[in-house]
Amino acid sequence: MAKVAFLGLGVMGYPMARHLKAKGHEVTVYNRTTAKAERWVAENGGRLGRTPREAADGQEIVFACVGNDDDLRQVTIGPDGAFEGMAQGAVFVDHTTASAEVARELFARGGERGIGFIDAPVSGGQAGAENGVLTVMCGGEPEVFAQVEPVIMSYARACRLLGPVGSGQLTKMVNQICIAGLVQGLAEGIHFGKRAGLDIEAVLDVISKGAAGSWQMENRGKTMNQGKFDFGFAVDWMRKDLAICLAEARRNGAHLPVTALVDQFYSEVQKMGGRRWDTSSLIALLER
């Protein structure tokens, strides 16, 4: 069993930390809004750190799942950041969806202190975190990955090292690029079917078993048809992720015309009041 800290008890981090504790690891938590960390400790036991540094002090592995690049910098190398409290040989595992650049930066800063760094964004959403069945995409050094993989499996169904530091974030970008175009295609299909007077549930039921089938169709098709979006992965988060993808594409020369267009559609959804709606809300633009 490992001595670990978890920084960031949000929608994802709260249940991920719970799985670590349930598997028998010694867990210390930190959350910017302390009341959430106090609730976590009251429910699960374990210890509370008042700062990232205090939570990370003396731990073998420090996990984080915060919002974006700047949030991640704050909890690692900011004042009272985790890196200050971590000993040589300890490993920082970042589950935030962030840029590959910040991963490389923190890998280098950690390296100066003998701290290992693995970028490890996740896929599977709130339900995946609650049920401990996330997919984890990792970048970093193989021997460091081998140290943390068994602990990550406390809340994952799949965890894979895809290359050097940054490779986890780059893989997550591929994931988000694939989702963006697909959801727009699905939205247009459902919109067209409605205009054609078809029974959409029957249509989805039959075509989901064929070549058009997808996770999005299985899990979001019905609710898109019903105009229900108050759940799932927020449009604000998706825009953050697509901005990361488009910035990386500018660097590596990839052409992402559909991704760029869908990003603009999401900005329209935000203007409609849909900042916290699920990403499947692209259909709302077609039906307004």
Ligand SMILES: NC(=O)c1ccc[n+]([C@@H]2O[C@H](COP(=O)([O-])OP(=O)(O)OC[C@H]3O[C@@H](n4cnc5c(N)ncnc54)[C@H](OP(=O)(O)O)[C@@H]3O)[C@@H](O)[C@H]2O)c1
């Ligand atoms: N939700 C999903 O379905 C999903 C799926 C895959 C990946 N992700 C990614 O996972 C990450 C977290 O998502 P989430 O849904 O768990 O978000 P969330 O519910 O908004 O939680 C964010 C957490 O980060 C903390 N935080 C933010 N900025 C901070 C800062 N500057 N310093 C210290 N703590 C800070 C927040 O603390 P407070 O409690 O004080 O606000 C909160 O604990 C994001 O990068 C997101 O893109 C989310």
